[in-house]
Amino acid sequence: MNTLAYKGSTVLTENAHIPGDFASELSDCQSEETAIRAVGISKVYKLYKRKLDRLKESLHPFRKKYHVDFYALRDVSFELKKGQTIGIIGKNGAGKSTLLQVLTGVLTPTTGVVYRTGRISALLELGAGFNPELTGLENVYFNSTLMGYSKKEIDEKIDDIVSFAEIGDFADQAVKTYSSGMFVRLAFAVAINIDPDILIVDEALSVGDIRFQQKCFRRFREFKEQGKSIIFVSHDMGAVKNFCDIAVWLKDGSIHHFGDPILVSKHYFSFMCYDSLTTGDDTTKETQTIDTKSDTSENDSMWEDVSGYSSFGEGGAEIERVTLINRKTGERVDALNGGEDVCFIVEGRATQPIAHPGIGIILKDIYGNFMFTVNNYMYNISIKPLNPSDKIRVEFNFVFPKLKNGHYTFTASISDGTLETHIQNHWVHDAYLVRLVNNDIRYKMGCYVILDDVDMKVDFK
Known part of the structure; x- marks a missing residue:
């Protein structure tokens, strides 16, 4: 041993x-x-x-x-x-x-x-054990030698490595010309095919x-x-x-x-969710509700400010805040049984002209599986172009699906284009956390829910 x-x-x-x-x-x-x-x-x-x-x-x-x-x-x-x-x-x-x-x-x-x-084969970080000046094939031998394999052993595996990496003629090109995707394919092909x-x-x-x-x-x-x-x-x-x-x-x-x-x-x-959602005061966002006597757009306690949340995008528009409302009670909700009539609201603004705005939300379970996705493209709802400094508010009204008990998150996004081809201006991961708490519900994991009846309302400010 x-x-x-x-x-x-x-x-x-x-x-x-x-x-x-x-x-x-x-x-x-x-x-x-x-x-x-x-x-x-x-x-x-x-x-x-x-x-x-x-x-x-x-x-x-x-x-x-x-x-x-x-x-x-x-x-x-x-x-x-x-x-x-x-x-x-x-x-x-x-x-x-x-x-x-x-x-x-x-x-x-x-x-x-x-x-x-x-023997241990490790893929610790992109670029480790590779010389950017050498070709892909030369790096296969170089990297494998560093891990203690003989030339004879590498010769027996070289065809499998190149085939698995799917880099084609680039195998004879310097690694410094590779994209990050090609690089990781080659590195993983070496790591997995040398039989560790x-x-x-x-x-x-x-x-x-x-x-x-x-x-x-x-x-x-x-x-x-x-x-x-x-x-x-x-x-x-x-x-x-x-x-x-x-x-x-x-x-x-x-x-x-x-x-x-x-x-x-x-x-x-x-x-991760509750730690990131904890505010400076002692009030948790799970207990915050809407003051139904006031204009909800002016009541900040109902909103989830997403400015510091994990996101990506090309810019030109940004999501500022989101919330989930129980339409029957008018209150912000963070815990549901499933089957409630709810409204998910997204508010954002444009910083550049957006010709064909697309606003969407995705509900994911804790493993990242999509439960459902909704956007105006899917339902053939056109939103007029946005000019710089325009603000937009989109309401998604639907019956919340009955899902397995647990934690779920809403992701929200603004894009420009069509359903098939668009630019992602701003995508906010895990913008809103919600819990399903119904002990009588037994549903399969990893389901993907299609919402048949969605009423969207678009307001401009």
Whole structure:
């Protein structure tokens, strides 16, 4: 067995550095079923306020401390068995990439030990292990050699690698001429086709197109069926839930939740939504309602200000705020049973001329599956052109579908063009959070609801 152990100056000298029951299980780390076991992994960086402080600390006669310890990882322990896939989730900066670098041996942990069995192939970041001046074929040999494979082994796999990458004649061109999509296809083709025992992928597939992503997941499944292991870092909760056997939620360098991917994903999603929606005061947006005696357009408490939310677009128009109203009560709603008569309102403004405005909303479940999508293009509703500084308000009136209990989010967008061809001016991810809370509802997961009767009202200000 090819077992590599990494340790710092204090690790393994006393069990205090190894948390939980893992200290008593070190003798079992050579289990034939274990692919990777991490025990008490910590990675500490010294942060100095000034460059001079590093020199002062090294020369101080009494070893005065001028730095602050920053824990990129703190006491991380887990085990991955052969044939399993583990999904690692967490916010940016949580320590995901650092953990993968430790597992692959790129980084040495400050304390802790890593046991691994067999060869590891890692796709840690776009461009790692590739020379932009070399051709695609030359980089296949170069990258594979860095991972410890002989020329004979690479020769046996080269046709499969080039075929999987689908880069055609570009295989003989310098990698610096590749698009990001071509680059990731080549890198993944190398990683998956050199027949590793453990595959590690760090969000790199987010660069590829949907067709290539599906192709990769099919290969992932084949990889698992061969009894091999995968460590998969992603922000896609749907992929983690549907593909992984175990999920690890890293928060501030430590394991916050570990276990069933569905449960871990739900905890993570709730944390991300409510953490981002918490305001400076003590009032949660879930309890805010509309003052029905006042003009709703002037009552800010009913609205979700989306200015700081995750979004993308070409510009020219922007969504400013959204809300969901129960048409019977006139109140803002964040929790529904399903079947209520509701109105989802989008307000925005143009900063450039928009010839053929398109306003739409999408409801997604916690895994990113589309429940339904609605826009004026779909229902042949034309909206007159917008001029710079024009404001627009669009109301979507419909009966909220009866869906499986859980959290859902509305995404809102403004575009310019037609249903088939348009420019996305502003797309706001997860603009509004809503919960379905009806214990009697039993519906299939991943459904896609088509709204037959939608009444849209467009007002200009």
